[in-house]
Amino acid sequence: MSSFADPKLTLEEIAHLSGVSRSTVSRVINHHPNVSDSVRQRVMAVIEETGYRPNLAARTLASKRSWMIGLVLPRSVSSFFADPYFPRLTQGIAQGCNQHDFTLGLFLIGTKEDEKKILPRVSRKGMLDGVLVQSGQIGDQLIIRMVNLNMPVVVIGHPLNSEDVSFIDVDNLNGAYNAVSHLIRMGYKRIGTITGLSGGAATADRLEGYRKAIAERGRNIDQSLIAEGDYTEAGGYYAMQQLLPAKPDAVFAASDLMAIGAMRAVREAGLNVPQDVAFVGFDDVPIATYANPQLTTIRQPIVQFGINAVEILIDLIENGIKPHRRIIMGTELIIRDSCGASLRRRELSKIQS
Amino acid sequence: MSSFADPKLTLEEIAHLSGVSRSTVSRVINHHPNVSDSVRQRVMAVIEETGYRPNLAARTLASKRSWMIGLVLPRSVSSFFADPYFPRLTQGIAQGCNQHDFTLGLFLIGTKEDEKKILPRVSRKGMLDGVLVQSGQIGDQLIIRMVNLNMPVVVIGHPLNSEDVSFIDVDNLNGAYNAVSHLIRMGYKRIGTITGLSGGAATADRLEGYRKAIAERGRNIDQSLIAEGDYTEAGGYYAMQQLLPAKPDAVFAASDLMAIGAMRAVREAGLNVPQDVAFVGFDDVPIATYANPQLTTIRQPIVQFGINAVEILIDLIENGIKPHRRIIMGTELIIRDSCGASLRRRELSKIQS
DNA sequence: GTGAAAGCGCTAACAG
DNA sequence: CTGTTAGCGCTTTCAC
Numbered sequence: 125m126s127s128f129a130d131p132k133l134t135l136e137e138i139a140h141l142s143g144v145s146r147s148t149v150s151r152v153i154n155h156h157p158n159v160s161d162s163v164r165q166r167v168m169a170v171i172e173e174t175g176y177r178p179n180l181a182a183r184t185l186a187s188k189r190s191w192m193i194g195l196v197l198p199r200s201v202s203s204f205f206a207d208p209y210f211p212r213l214t215q216g217i218a219q220g221c222n223q224h225d226f227t228l229g230l231f232l233i234g235t236k237e238d239e240k241k242i243l244p245r246v247s248r249k250g251m252l253d254g255v256l257v258q259s260g261q262i263g264d265q266l267i268i269r270m271v272n273l274n275m276p277v278v279v280i281g282h283p284l285n286s287e288d289v290s291f292i293d294v295d296n297l298n299g300a301y302n303a304v305s306h307l308i309r310m311g312y313k314r315i316g317t318i319t320g321l322s323g324g325a326a327t328a329d330r331l332e333g334y335r336k337a338i339a340e341r342g343r344n345i346d347q348s349l350i351a352e353g354d355y356t357e358a359g360g361y362y363a364m365q366q367l368l369p370a371k372p373d374a375v376f377a378a379s380d381l382m383a384i385g386a387m388r389a390v391r392e393a394g395l396n397v398p399q400d401v402a403f404v405g406f407d408d409v410p411i412a413t414y415a416n417p418q419l420t421t422i423r424q425p426i427v428q429f430g431i432n433a434v435e436i437l438i439d440l441i442e443n444g445i446k447p448h449r450r451i452i453m454g455t456e457l458i459i460r461d462s463c464g465a466s467l468r469r470r471e472l473s474k475i476q477s
Numbered sequence: 478m479s480s481f482a483d484p485k486l487t488l489e490e491i492a493h494l495s496g497v498s499r500s501t502v503s504r505v506i507n508h509h510p511n512v513s514d515s516v517r518q519r520v521m522a523v524i525e526e527t528g529y530r531p532n533l534a535a536r537t538l539a540s541k542r543s544w545m546i547g548l549v550l551p552r553s554v555s556s557f558f559a560d561p562y563f564p565r566l567t568q569g570i571a572q573g574c575n576q577h578d579f580t581l582g583l584f585l586i587g588t589k590e591d592e593k594k595i596l597p598r599v600s601r602k603g604m605l606d607g608v609l610v611q612s613g614q615i616g617d618q619l620i621i622r623m624v625n626l627n628m629p630v631v632v633i634g635h636p637l638n639s640e641d642v643s644f645i646d647v648d649n650l651n652g653a654y655n656a657v658s659h660l661i662r663m664g665y666k667r668i669g670t671i672t673g674l675s676g677g678a679a680t681a682d683r684l685e686g687y688r689k690a691i692a693e694r695g696r697n698i699d700q701s702l703i704a705e706g707d708y709t710e711a712g713g714y715y716a717m718q719q720l721l722p723a724k725p726d727a728v729f730a731a732s733d734l735m736a737i738g739a740m741r742a743v744r745e746a747g748l749n750v751p752q753d754v755a756f757v758g759f760d761d762v763p764i765a766t767y768a769n770p771q772l773t774t775i776r777q778p779i780v781q782f783g784i785n786a787v788e789i790l791i792d793l794i795e796n797g798i799k800p801h802r803r804i805i806m807g808t809e810l811i812i813r814d815s816c817g818a819s820l821r822r823r824e825l826s827k828i829q830s
Numbered sequence: 831g832t833g834a835a836a837g838c839g840c841t842a843a844c845a846g
Numbered sequence: 847c848t849g850t851t852a853g854c855g856c857t858t859t860c861a862c
Contacts, residue, residue: 134855145833150857158831177597180604181543182855184534185838192582192604211564218585227598229545230583232571244530245580249839251533251545251604357767388767411764414710414741487839498849503841511847535839538854602855 133176142170153178184251192227193437194246194255196266207355207381208409209426210258213280216430217256223431224438226253239266247273254437259283259291261323276440278433278449282325290440292433292451296326299422299455300333300376303404306420306457307374308341310464312402316349316372318363318382330378330406346370353382360385368393372401374463380405380412380421387415387462398464408458417461429453486529495523506531537604545580546790547599547608549619560708560734561762562779563611566633569783570609576784577791579606592619600626607790612636612644613677629793631786631802634679643793645786645804649679652775652808653686653729656757659773659810660727661694663817665755669702669725671716671735683731683759699723706735713738721746725754727816733758733765733774740768740815751817761811770814782806 135153139146144163151159152167159167170176184190195217197210214230221228229252231242243266246255254276257267264283271277271289279291307315317334320327335345348370353359360382367375368389377383383405387397395401397417405412408423436449459465488506492499497516504512505520512520523529537543548570550563567583574581582605584595596619599608607629610620617636624630624642632644660668670687673680688698701723706712713735720728721742730736736758740750748754750770758765761776789802812818 135857136855146856147833147858148831151832154857160831163831177600177602179538179602179855180598181534181537182838183857184604185532185538185840186855186857188838188857190534195583208561214583215585215587218583219587222585222587222591222594225594227603228583230548230567230571230581232568232575234568234572234575238575241575241578245533247530249530249532250580251537357764361767385767388769391769411710414714414738416741416744488841489839499840500842500850501848504848507841513847516847532839535854536841538856539839539841541841541854 133174135178138167138170138174138176141174142167188248190227190251190253191225192229192252193221193434193441194229194231194250194252196231196233196242196246196255196257198233198258198260198266207379207407208411209379209407212409212426213430216427217434218430219427220431220434224434226434226438242266243269246270247275254278254441256280256433256437259325274445276437276445278437278440280433282450288448290436290445290449292429292436292449292453293325294424294429294453295455296329297333297336299406299424300330300378301337302333302455302457303376303406303422304334304337306459307376307402307404307463308337310374310402310468312374314346314349314370314372314374316351316367316370316375318351318353318360318367318375318377318386320352320378320382321354322352327378334376353378353385355379355382357381357385357388361389364389374398374402374404376404376406378406380407380409380415380419383419383421383462384411384415398462398467402464403462405462412458412460415462420460420463420465421458423456423458425453425455486527488531491520491523491527491529494527495520541601543580543604543606544578545582545605546574546787546794547582547584547603547605549584549586549595549599549608549610551586551611551613551619560732561764562732562760565762565779566611566783569780570787571783572780573784573787577787579787579791595619596622599623600628607631607794609633609786609790627798629790629798631790631793633786634677635803636678641801643789643798643802645782645789645802645806646678647777647782647806648808649682650686650689652759652777653683653731654690655686655808655810656729656759656775657687657690659812660729660755660757660816661690663727663755663821665727667699667702667723667725668727668729669704669720669723671704671706671713671720671728671730671739673705673731673735674707675705680731687729706731706738708732708735710734710738710741714742717742727751727755727757729757729759731759733760733762733768733772736772736774736815737764737768751815751820755817756815758815765811765813768815773813773816773818774811776809776811778806778808 135146135149139149149167152164218228233239256278259279259281267279267283279289282291282293319331338345349372351363351366353363360377364386377386383403390397390401405419405421408421412419412421488499488502492502502520505517571581586592609631612632612634620632620636632642635644635646672684691698702725704716704719706716713730717739730739736756743750743754758772758774761774765772765774
C-alpha cells in the first residue's frame with residue numbers, strides 16, 4: 125500500500141521480494157494457468173503491497189502487443205467537431221476501450237503536415253495494435269497504406285472503395301429511405317433534400333435512399349429539389365435558400381444540424397415549420413429535441429456503434445485480419461413535431477371532439 | 478521507396494545497409510550534431526529507401542521518454558460531450574500535440590470502474606510522459622495521486638484546491654464580471670444568473686463575477702435571481718423556469734447552451750428576447766451565432782487554450798515540474814442581439830432619422 | 831509448476 | 847566524429 129511508488133520497481137524486484145523467479149511473476153501478472161495457488165497468492169500480495177505496475181513499453185517491446193489502438197479522424201473532421209456526431213462516436217469508442225482494457229490514441233488530422241507526421245505513428249511500430257479510421261477523402265488514402273502495412277484496420281463508415289478492408293457502418297441508405305417514405309406517407313408532394321458534402325459514402329447513400337423512396341412511388345426526381353450542404357448549420361441554411369424557390373412542402377436533411385439551419389432559413393422567409401415546410405433530419409443529436417419545432421429524425425445508435433467498432437478491431441487483432449468483417453447497423457425513425465405528424469394528430473382529435 | 482515495409486527492419490539493419498554502426502544511425506535519427514554530413518546523407522538515404530521507422534516501444538524503454546501525453550476527462554464529462562466545449566478543447570490539445578510531435582492518449586472516465594483501470598495507465602510506466610487533467614470533483618482525486626507519482630501534470634481549469642500543481646485556466650471571474658457589467662451598463666435593473674453545476678471552480682468563479690459586478694454598483698444580491706443549471710440546454714431551461722417568477726429583465730447564463738435553453742423557456746412563457754428578458758451567455762460556441770436571437774456571450778479562446786495547455790505540459794516534462802506554472806487566459810465580450818444592444822441601436826437610429 | 835537464458839529494438843555513456 | 851558496450855523491463859522458449 126505504499127503510495128509512493130518506487131521509481132525502479134521492476135519484475136525482478138517483485139521476484140526477489142516474493143522469493144520466486146522473474147518468469148513466475150510474469151506468469152502471475154499475465155494470468156497464466158501454470159502457477160501454483162500458493163505462489164500466486166504470495167506474488168499478488170507483494171504486488172499489492174508495493175503498488176507495482178508493469179512497464180508498458182517493456183511489455184510492448186517483448187510481446188509485440190501494446191493494448192493500445194488508434195482513432196484517426198481525417199482533416200475535414202476538425203471542423204466537424206461542431207457537430208455532436210464525432211464527440212459521441214469518440215465517446216463510444218473510448219467506452220469500448222475501457223471495457224476491454226485498451227488505451228485509446230487520438231489522431232486528429234488537421235493539416236496536410238499532420239497527415240505526414242501521423243502515418244509513421246499509426247502502425248505497430250508506432251505502438252498501436254490496430255487502428256480505427258473514419259472514412260472520407262483524406263482518410264481513404266491512409267486506409268490503403270495501413271492495409272498494406274498489414275495493420276488491423278476497421279473503417280468507420282465504409283470507404284468509397286471498400287474491397288479488402290473491414291468496416292462498420294450505419295445503414296444510411298435505408299435510414300434515408302425511411303425518412304423520405306415517412307414524408308410521402310404523410311402526404312407531402314414536393315419533397316426536397318439537403319445532402320451532405322459530396323464525396324463521402326454516407327452522403328451518397330443518403331441521397332440514394334431519398335431517390336429510391338421517391339422513385340418507388342413513381343415520382344420523378346426533380347433536381348431543383350436537391351441542394352448540397354456540408355453537414356453544418358450554416359450549410360443547411362444556405363442550401364435551404366437555394367431550395368426555397370422550388371417551393372418544397374417537405375425536406376429531408378442529411379443531418380440534424382443542417383435541418384436546424386434549414387428551418388432557420390424557412391422562418392426567415394416568413395414561412396412556418398411544419399405547416400409550410402416539414403422536416404426530417406438524420407442523426408438524432410441532443411439538440412434535435414430542443415429545436416423549435418422538435419425535430420423528427422433518423423436515430424443512429426452511435427455510442428453502441430463506437431463500442432462495436434472497437435470490438436471488431438480487437439477481433440481483428442486477436443484472430444487475424446482475414447476474412448474482412450463487414451457490419452451494417454440499423455437506424456430508427458424518431459417522430460417528433462417537425463414532420464407535422466403531431467400537428468396532424470392534434471387536428472384529427474379536434475375534428476373528432 | 479519500397480512501400481511494403483519489411484516487418485523486421487531495425488536500426489541494426491539500417492546500420493548494415495549504410496555501412497555504419499547502430500549508434501550512428503541512432504544519432505542521425507535523433508538529430509544529434511556529432512555526425513558528419515556525408516554519413517548523415519547516406520544514412521538518411523537508406524532510411525528513405527527502406528521506409529524504416531523506429532520502434533517506439535524500444536525507444537521509450539531505452540530513453541524513458543514516450544513522446545506521448547494523456548488527456549483525462551473525468552466522469553461528469555462524458556455527458557458534457559453534448560456541449561461543444563470539450564470537443565473543441567480536445568481539438569486544441571490534439572493540435573498542440575501534432576505541432577510538437579507528441580501522441581495524444583485519450584482517457585474518458587465514464588464509470589467508477591474506469592477510474593480504477595485508468596490510474597495505472599496514466600503514469601510514466603503507462604507510457605505517458607505527462608498528463609492533462611480536466612478539473613472537477615472526480616478528477617481532483619486523480620490529480621493528487623498523479624502529483625504524488627511525480628508525474629508532470631497540468632490541470633485544465635484550476636482545481637478547487639490548487640496548491641502544488643500547475644494549471645491553466647480561463648479568467649472566469651472577470652469574464653462573468655464583464656458580462657454582467659455590460660448588462661448593467663445597458664440599463665437592466667433586475668439581472669439574474671443561471672449558474673453551472675455547483676462544486677466546480679469555474680462555476681464558483683463565474684458566480685463570483687456576477688456577485689462582484691452587482692455589488693460594485695451598490696445593489697443587493699437577490700437570491701431569487703440566482704438559479705442553478707448544469708451546463709446543459711435542458712438545465713438552462715429548467716433554471717429559467719425557476720427564475721421567471723422573480724421577473725428578471727436580464728440574465729447572465731454561465732454557458733451558451735444554458736442561455737439557449739433559458740431563451741426557450743422565456744419564449745414558451747410568451748415573452749420576448751431581448752425585449753422582455755435580455756441574455757448574455759458564456760463560451761461562444763458555434764450555435765451562439767445561429768441562436769434566435771444571436772447570443773451575446775463571453776468568448777473563451779478555447780482552441781488556443783488547449784494548445785497552451787500542451788505547451789505548458791511539455792515545458793514541465795522537459796524542464797522539471799517545479800516551480801508550478803499557473804496561466805490564466807483572458808476572455809472577450811462578444812456583443813450580438815440577445816442582450817438588446819443591436820435593438821437599441823436600431824431604435825436610436827430611428828429616432829435620429 | 832518453476833527457473834535460466836535469450837532476446838525485443840533502441841539509447842546512451844564511454845572509448846577511441 | 848564514430849564504434850563498442852551495456853543495459854531499459856519485460857516475455858518467452860526451453861529445460862528441469
